[in-house]
Every structure is written in C-alpha cells, then in structure tokens.
Amino acid sequence: MSKDVPGLIDTDAYSAQLRSRAIDVAGGRILVTNFLGTGQERDLTEPANCAGFGRVRHFRRTTSSGWPPNPLPIDPACGSLGLERTDILRAQVFQNSACNWRCWYCFVPFNLLSANPKHAEMLTPSRLIDLYLDEPDRPRVIDLTGGQPDLVPEWVPWTMRELRAHGIEKEIYLWSDDNLSNDYFWRYLTDDDRLLIAEYPNYGRVCCFKGFDAESFSFNTLADPSLFDRQFELMGRLLGVGFDIYAYVTFTSPSSEGLRDKVARFVDRLQALDPNLPLRTVPLEVQVFSPVASRLDEVKTAALDVQHSVTEAWLRELDNRFPDTLRRMRIDEVPLQGRSKRAPRDGY
Numbered sequence: 001m002s003k004d005v006p007g008l009i010d011t012d013a014y015s016a017q018l019r020s021r022a023i024d025v026a027g028g029r030i031l032v033t034n035f036l037g038t039g040q041e042r043d044l045t046e047p048a049n050c051a052g053f054g055r056v057r058h059f060r061r062t063t064s065s066g067w068p069p070n071p072l073p074i075d076p077a078c079g080s081l082g083l084e085r086t087d088i089l090r091a092q093v094f095q096n097s098a099c100n101w102r103c104w105y106c107f108v109p110f111n112l113l114s115a116n117p118k119h120a121e122m123l124t125p126s127r128l129i130d131l132y133l134d135e136p137d138r139p140r141v142i143d144l145t146g147g148q149p150d151l152v153p154e155w156v157p158w159t160m161r162e163l164r165a166h167g168i169e170k171e172i173y174l175w176s177d178d179n180l181s182n183d184y185f186w187r188y189l190t191d192d193d194r195l196l197i198a199e200y201p202n203y204g205r206v207c208c209f210k211g212f213d214a215e216s217f218s219f220n221t222l223a224d225p226s227l228f229d230r231q232f233e234l235m236g237r238l239l240g241v242g243f244d245i246y247a248y249v250t251f252t253s254p255s256s257e258g259l260r261d262k263v264a265r266f267v268d269r270l271q272a273l274d275p276n277l278p279l280r281t282v283p284l285e286v287q288v289f290s291p292v293a294s295r296l297d298e299v300k301t302a303a304l305d306v307q308h309s310v311t312e313a314w315l316r317e318l319d320n321r322f323p324d325t326l327r328r329m330r331i332d333e334v335p336l337q338g339r340s341k342r343a344p345r346d347g348y
C-alpha cells in the first residue's frame with residue numbers, strides 16, 4: 001500500500017518487488033503466464049496454445065455502437081508488414097505475470113498479476129519463439145502483453161534478438177504494451193537494447209493512459225493520483241526514443257462534473273508532448289468481462305456510463321482541433337515530431 005495514502009498502491013516499492021520475482025536477468029528468463037487451469041482460460045475463445053503459455057487474440061476494429069473504432073494494432077501491423085488493410089487481426093499473445101496496478105476493469109484475474117509461480121514459469125524468449133514456430137497457422141503478429149511488460153523491459157529486445165537470430169524479423173510484427181508507470185526502460189536496458197528497439201523495423205508500442213485526470217486515474221488503478229503526471233513524463237521520454245508509438249486511454253471516472261473542461265485539459269497535455277498525439281490515441285471502452293463483474297459496485301457501475309459522456313467530449317475536442325484531412329488519416333500514418341529513427345542518447 002502507498003506510504004502516503006492508505007488503500008493506494010505504493011507503486012515504486014511494489015514494482016521493485018514484482019520485478020525481483022518476474023525476471024532472471026542472468027539466465028535471460030521472464031516469468032510468463034501459463035493459461036491452463038486459470039480463470040482467464042475460461043474466457044478464451046480459442047484454446048491456449050504454445051504449451052499453455054500462449055493464446056491467439058483477434059483484434060477487432062469495430063467497437064460497440066457510438067464508440068470510436070480501434071485500429072490498434074491492426075493498422076500499424078498491416079502497414080509495417082505490407083498487408084492489405086483488414087478489420088480483424090490475429091495475434092499470438094504472450095503475457096508476463098506481473099502488474100503493479102490493479103485496475104478494476106482489468107480482464108486478467110488479479111491472481112495472474114502478482115508474479116505467482118503457480119500459474120507461470122520462467123522461460124527464455126528463445127523457448128517462447130520455438131513454441132510459437134511449432135504452432136500450425138501461426139499469426140504474423142506477436143503481442144507481448146501483461147501484466148505490465150515494462151516491469152521486465154528486457155523482454156522486448158531479447159525477443160527482437162531471437163526473431164533476428166531466426167531470420168524472421170521482417171515477417172513478424174512485434175507489438176507490446178506499457179502502462180506508463182515506471183522508468184525501467186531507461187534504468188535497466190543497455191544503450192544497445194534501446195538502440196535495437198529504436199531501429200527495429202517491425203515494432204510498435206501502445207502506452208495506456210489510465211484516466212483523463214488524476215481523480216479518474218487513481219480511481220481506475222488504485223495508484224497514487226500524483227502518478228497521473230508521471231504517465232505524461234514517461235510518454236514524453238518514450239516519444240523521444242523514436243520508435244512507432246501509440247496510446248490508449250480509458251475514460252471511466254467516479255465523477256461526471258466538468259467533463260468538457262477536463263477532457264480539454266487532457267488533450268492539451270497530450271498535445272504538449274506532440275501536437276498530433278491525440279490522433280494516435282485510442283479510447284478503450286471498458287466492458288464487463290467475467291473477472292470484472294465481481295469487482296463492480298455502485299460507483300464503478302456508474303463509471304461505465306460516464307465513459308460514454310467523456311468519449312463524446314473527446315470526439316468533440318478532436319473535431320475542434322484537427323482538420324478533416326488529419327482526422328481521416330490512418331493512425332500509423334499520423335506524423336509525430338519525434339518519429340525519426342535515431343540512436344538513443346544520454347537523457348533518453
């Protein structure tokens with residue numbers, strides 16, 4: 001729990017504790033979830049694959065009525081691999097077994113987020129890629145998800161080296177996500193790791209804003225509200241690295257007051273990082289998957305409605321700020337100022 005606010009997570013202490021259990025740096029191994037026999041397995045539409053360590057996910061562009069479409073990672077992957085645009089994309093998912101936050105809407109059962117060895121095993125990326133290559137009809141997209149993959153940021157460059165060693169780096173698109181909670185990308189990766197990520201041809205990352213103000217952020221994650229500011233600091237640093245980068249945002253909030261102003265301030269903050277960042281930011285609709293139902297109370301149930309009002313304010317804000325030509329652009333073609341491939345340097 002937070003040393004400052006009872007009931008909130010002490011994110012830095014918990015992150016360090018989870019990392020110590022979720023990676024074996026000397027052995028090059030990551031603690032990866034095995035879905036067999038877990039609560040999450042029951043929610044899978046296809047049986048787990050890769051000896052239980054993988055699952056195939058269908059990313060869909062279409063969302064529920066009135067909600068903006070979700071082109072991630074469909075458009076970046078198709079653009080990068082030279083594939084025709086599609087509305088459904090199959091991806092091979094691997095999930096690390098640790099997350100430092102506890103979003104009430106998370107579709108992963110919390111017992112799969114605590115680096116729990118009962119449902120996970122230390123594996124090298126080499127072993128994971130071998131399992132993947134053994135699969136028939138394997139997707140051309142690999143998604144390293146969580147959990148919070150950036151508690152163990154080595155996972156991405158280690159996987160890149162493995163794909164390169166197999167000579168398949170140009171056929172496979174690698175996607176990972178990041179909850180913007182820690183600076184481990186700079187603290188634990190080497191300059192060579194960061195250079196590899198910046199220059200890797202088929203890689204994209206999505207970073208998740210867990211609310212549109214400090215109140216909604218803390219309500220959603222159980223983290224200290226001050227860490228909402230840190231999400232922007234980290235996003236700014238990642239934008240400077242120069243790889244292909246996107247954002248998600250969740251709009252659930254305990255309050256429905258002053259939404260228009262709050263959303264305008266949120267968009268201001270995104271634009272302070274990059275003028276076009278809002279156009280690379282996708283609102284994610286919170287839906288009630290089975291682990292979520294038992295976490296709902298009156299305020300959270302109301303927050304599911306609030307997210308729709310926030311989305312309306314978001315769409316109005318984008319309409320006011322961007323010309324149609326930019327609004328209609330494919331998400332992976334929206335230019336970012338820092339999106340020039342370059343070597344990491346001190347201060348990244």
Ligand code: SF4
Nearest residue numbers: 099101103106147179
């Ligand atoms: S940060 Fe992501 S993985 Fe962690 S609890 Fe929130 S939604 Fe789940």
